[in-house]
Amino acid sequence: MDAAIEQSNAPSAPVWAEELLGWFQTEQRPFPWRRRPQTPFRTWVSEVMLQQTRAETAATYFERFLACFPDVSALAAASQEEVLRVWEGLGYYARARNLHAAARLVVERYGGRLPRTECELRKLPGLGPYTAAAVASLAFGEPVPAMDGNVLRVMARFLALDHSVREAGVREYIRSVLAPVLRNVTPGPFNEALMELGALVCTPRGPRCGDCPLRTACRAHAEGRAAELPVRPPRRRIPHYAVAVGIVWKEGKVLIGRRRTDRMLGGLWEFPGGKVEPGESPVEAVVREIREETGIEVAVVDRLCTVKHAYTHFRVTLTAFECRWEAGQAVANSADCVRWVNPDDLADYPFPVANRRIIHALALRGGRQADGAGTCQNSSMGAW
DNA sequence: CAGACGTGGCT
DNA sequence: TAGCCAAGTCT
Structure with a gap:
C-alpha cells in the first residue's frame, strides 16, 4: 500500500x-x-x-x-x-x-x-x-x-547474536x-x-519455542539454533578447602565474632576458626586459628559435626569442634568484634547458612558444656 | 574487565 | 557427585 x-x-x-x-x-x-x-x-x-x-x-x-x-x-x-x-x-x-x-x-x-x-x-x-x-x-x-540476564538471553536469540552478551x-x-x-x-x-518470558519460556536450557509469543519474529528460532544461543564462556574450576571452627565454651557462653563488612559475608557473625593448612590436622588448625584470631588458648573437647558448603567461587568442608577456653582474653584480631554469648541467643545474630547448620547441630546435641567438664577422651581424636 | 560475592534447586 | 543456573553490583 x-x-x-x-x-x-x-x-x-x-x-x-x-x-x-x-x-x-x-x-x-x-x-x-x-x-x-x-x-x-x-x-x-x-x-x-x-x-x-x-x-x-x-x-x-x-x-x-x-x-x-x-x-x-x-x-x-x-x-x-x-x-x-x-x-x-x-x-x-x-x-x-x-x-x-x-x-x-x-x-x-x-x-x-x-x-x-x-x-x-x-x-x-x-x-x-x-x-x-x-x-x-x-x-x-x-x-x-x-536488561537483566533474561532479557540479554532473549534478545541474543531474538537477534541471533553470535557474540557473548558479556561484551x-x-x-x-x-x-x-x-x-x-x-x-x-x-x-x-x-x-x-x-x-518473565526469559524465566518461563526462553529458558537457558530447553527453550520452549512452541509456546513463545515471539517465535515468528525470532531469528534464532528461524535458524533452528535457539538452544545453542547465547554463546557462553567456559567456567572456571573452583578450589576446595578444609576449614575447622570452634565452639569455645567459657562459663556457659560461647565465643562468636563478627566479620568485617568489606569481606565476604561481611557483617555476619561466625564461630572462630579457619583454613586447615597442608600437613596440619583440623584439631591443630582450630587451636592455631583461634589463637591467631582471638588471642585465646583453647583445648579441643569433642567433634560436633561436619558441614559441606559450596560458595560461588570455592567449596568448603567445615569441621566444628567443641572447645574449652583455657587462657587469655578474647580480642578481635581479624574480626570486627568478638563476643561471648549465651547459646540460646545465637538465634538473634545473623549467621551464614553453614554456621547456622552448626548451631542446629549444637541444639540437637543438647545440654551444655560445663566449664572444665569434658576431657579429650574420645578415642577417635587421633583421626581428626 | 575479570573476579569476588551466597544460596538452593535441578540435572 | 559436581556442575550449572537464578530479575547483578562492585572493584
Missing part, C-alpha cells in the same frame, strides 16, 4: 512487542511484589532481592522483609544487624548492606522519597545498570530498557534495539514481560 501514509502515522510498537504484552497479561506469575500496594519501595526491594536469586526464593523473603520494614523510613531506622538478620539465608549480603545504606541516603538526601529517574537512582549504592532501569521503568514509567558492545546493541520500542509501549509491563 501507500508507504507514505504508514510513515505519517505516529510511531507504534512492533507486532512482536504487542504479542509479548498480551502473553504477559495471561501468563505472568502471581508474585507478592505484583500485588497491591505497588509502591516504589516494594519494587526496589523486590528488584534487589531478585538479583541472582530465584523468584520463588525471593518471594518468601520479600513478605517477611516488608513486614519488618514496610517503608524507606522503617528500613533507614533499623540497624544493619537487624537488616542482615532478616536477610539471613538469602545470600549476597552486600545487597542488604547497600539497600540499608541507600535507604538512609534516601531519607537524608531525598526526604524519604526514592528518586524517580534511572540517572538519579543509579547514584544509590546497590543500584547498578539493571536495577536502576528496572525501578525507574516499573515504579515510575521511565521508558528505559531493563559491552553487544549490550549496547541490544539497548539500541529496545530503546525505541520502550517509547511505544508501557515501559514497566514490557520490561517485566521480557524478563
